[in-house]
Amino acid sequence: MPERAAPITPEEVAHVARLARLAIGDEELAGYTADLAAVLDHAADLAALDLDGVEPTAHPLPLRNVDRPDEVRPGLRRDEALAGAPDVAENRYFRVPRILGDEG
Amino acid sequence: MTGGSGPYEAVIGLEVHVELATVTKMFCGCPNAFGAEPNTLVCPTCLGLPGSLPVLNRAVVDLALRFGAALGFRVPETSIFARKNYFYPDMPKDYQISQYEEPILVDGRLEVDGAVVGIERAHLEEDTGKIIHVGGGGRIHDAACSLVDYNRAGVPLMEIVSRPDLRSADQARAYVSELRAVLEALGVSDVKMEEGSLRIDANVSVRRAGSTVLGTKVEIKNMNSLRSLGRAVDHEVHRQVALLEAGGSVTQETRHWDEEGGVTQPMRTKEASHDYRYFPEPDLVPLAPTPERLGRVTAALPELPAARRARLRREWGIGEADARTLVGRRDLADYAEAAVAAGAPGAAVANWCTGEILSHLNETGVSAEVLPLAPDGLAELVALVGDGTLSRPLAKDVLAECLREPKRPRQVVAERGLAQVSDEEELGAIVDEVLTRHAAEVEAYRGGDDKTRKRKRGFLMGECMRATRGRGNPQVLSRLLDERLA
Numbered sequence: 001m002p003e004r005a006a007p008i009t010p011e012e013v014a015h016v017a018r019l020a021r022l023a024i025g026d027e028e029l030a031g032y033t034a035d036l037a038a039v040l041d042h043a044a045d046l047a048a049l050d051l052d053g054v055e056p057t058a059h060p061l062p063l064r065n066v067d068r069p070d071e072v073r074p075g076l077r078r079d080e081a082l083a084g085a086p087d088v089a090e091n092r093y094f095r096v097p098r099i100l101g102d103e104g
Numbered sequence: 105m106t107g108g109s110g111p112y113e114a115v116i117g118l119e120v121h122v123e124l125a126t127v128t129k130m131f132c133g134c135p136n137a138f139g140a141e142p143n144t145l146v147c148p149t150c151l152g153l154p155g156s157l158p159v160l161n162r163a164v165v166d167l168a169l170r171f172g173a174a175l176g177f178r179v180p181e182t183s184i185f186a187r188k189n190y191f192y193p194d195m196p197k198d199y200q201i202s203q204y205e206e207p208i209l210v211d212g213r214l215e216v217d218g219a220v221v222g223i224e225r226a227h228l229e230e231d232t233g234k235i236i237h238v239g240g241g242g243r244i245h246d247a248a249c250s251l252v253d254y255n256r257a258g259v260p261l262m263e264i265v266s267r268p269d270l271r272s273a274d275q276a277r278a279y280v281s282e283l284r285a286v287l288e289a290l291g292v293s294d295v296k297m298e299e300g301s302l303r304i305d306a307n308v309s310v311r312r313a314g315s316t317v318l319g320t321k322v323e324i325k326n327m328n329s330l331r332s333l334g335r336a337v338d339h340e341v342h343r344q345v346a347l348l349e350a351g352g353s354v355t356q357e358t359r360h361w362d363e364e365g366g367v368t369q370p371m372r373t374k375e376a377s378h379d380y381r382y383f384p385e386p387d388l389v390p391l392a393p394t395p396e397r398l399g400r401v402t403a404a405l406p407e408l409p410a411a412r413r414a415r416l417r418r419e420w421g422i423g424e425a426d427a428r429t430l431v432g433r434r435d436l437a438d439y440a441e442a443a444v445a446a447g448a449p450g451a452a453v454a455n456w457c458t459g460e461i462l463s464h465l466n467e468t469g470v471s472a473e474v475l476p477l478a479p480d481g482l483a484e485l486v487a488l489v490g491d492g493t494l495s496r497p498l499a500k501d502v503l504a505e506c507l508r509e510p511k512r513p514r515q516v517v518a519e520r521g522l523a524q525v526s527d528e529e530e531l532g533a534i535v536d537e538v539l540t541r542h543a544a545e546v547e548a549y550r551g552g553d554d555k556t557r558k559r560k561r562g563f564l565m566g567e568c569m570r571a572t573r574g575r576g577n578p579q580v581l582s583r584l585l586d587e588r589l590a
């Protein structure tokens with residue numbers, strides 16, 4: 001028998017929320033835990049299939065090596081690029097709240 | 105190195121990031137260029153705007169495969185791209201496209217001074233944008249903020265991960281130096297460290313000499329030159345040995361090299377910052393280089409630095425040190441070979457190229473390809489020394505002028521009346537005049553012991569040379585002087 005996915009814990013949901021920068025209140029945690037458990041249960045149905053001899057794949061399309069030549073194509077003018085920015089400095093830079101540390 | 109309680113061994117692995125020498129970025133048609141005005145090399149794809157999709161640049165793959173073929177990597181049948189998820193404004197998509205579990209190249213090796221250094225893998229990833237931190241009280245005074253330039257976002261990088269096969273700071277430097285020469289020879293990267301096209305992180309641990317167990321490793325970041333790599337690794341090895349000798353233990357952590365202080369320091373770490381949640385990039389299909397493509401790449405491989413050094417030593421009769429200096433810069437080696445092709449002897453060309461010409465390139469920061477003196481001009485200079493027209497010191501002056509402005513050596517010689525004087529009558533008269541002027545010295549020479557004679561002769565020879573304004577043929581002058589002093 002294929003294994004069922006272990007149900008997700010409220011701690012794991014809180015961790016995932018933090019990673020995704022979602023502000024979830026304690027009162028919402030139980031609801032999201034139940035929702036995510038249902039999603040995982042659904043995915044676990046796949047485990048019921050007989051997949052012996054089926055190679056894992058990273059992509060559903062039977063395509064390989066889709067590429068382009070190394071040639072310059074027109075991009076955006078700077079004013080166009082900055083038009084969508086939340087804030088701009090000197091008409092040259094995207095401006096964001098001060099970032100400390102070396103994350104990433 | 106040796107601690108109070110016995111010898112230790114350093115175990116070092118390096119991660120080298122090189123920028124690939126493509127015309128455009130990795131997944132879009134924006135130019136891959138250095139030094140442009142901020143945010144002028146951007147498009148919807150590298151800005152991560154909704155609806156845009158990445159398309160892989162063919163040249164990125166070809167350059168990686170070329171590197172792989174040169175260093176004996178295995179190319180897995182397929183490799184895939186993954187999303188590395190993190191929130192930081194240097195990537196507008198909130199993820200970086202990278203290769204994670206299935207890189208394009210695995211299991212290569214590079215020979216460094218007779219030792220084989222294993223390379224675990226090399227994978228492709230896109231570079232991030234550049235963040236400029238602006239403090240309160242700076243030019244922008246309203247609030248402390250950060251500015252972002254996305255010109256580099258999406259520039260293709262290859263990360264080359266060595267095995268922990270390196271045993272000293274010197275060997276680590278030698279490895280990077282050889283790797284750099286290979287990348288340059290292959291045309292895979294410009295390898296300009298000062299422009300950020302080559303960046304290094306080091307994993308360093310120490311253990312008792314003879315032990316086969318790995319110690320706790322520390323990752324060091326922010327080394328931006330070969331020199332700082334050597335200093336940082338040396339410092340870290342000493343720090344770890346001192347810790348162990350004092351009965352302490354090494355903590356697994358990431359440390360930052362402080363170039364000015366000459367120390368490594370712990371980096372601020374953020375909770376869960378390494379939970380990148382990699383998953384296959386759904387917008388890109390797998391990469392599966394065909395045998396035909398691999399064959400084409402292998403057939404087109406240029407001569408590698410080690411082979412070139414061996415050939416120059418053999419054909420020109422030069423030493424390993426000179427060969428290493430020349431081949432360490434492809435532009436210089438190409439220049440020297442072109443001068444030899446123009447008829448000059450290799451040893452003389454190597455001498456000029458590793459001396460005055462290399463100094464000039466280092467001082468001015470230009471490439472040998474754009475020197476005002478073309479390679480056949482250097483061949484002309486070498487010929488002028490060879491046939492006795494110019495002494496070596498005069499030739500140096502001529503070269504300096506030819507490196508300043510586009511003039512041929514013969515032209516400079518003619519303009520400045522520099523041709524070396526070998527005429528015995530003319531030089532004889534000059535020697536006679538010098539000996540008359542310095543009669544007391546001649547007296548001292550004749551009556552002195554060996555040491556005095558040697559000194560006085562040197563003085564008189566210098567005066568003769570000076571009287572010819574440096575143009576006298578030294579061999580002829582020397583003979584005429586000795587004849588008269590005898």
Ligand SMILES: [Zn+2]
Pocket residue numbers: 075129132133134145146147148149150151258
């Ligand atoms: Zn772009």
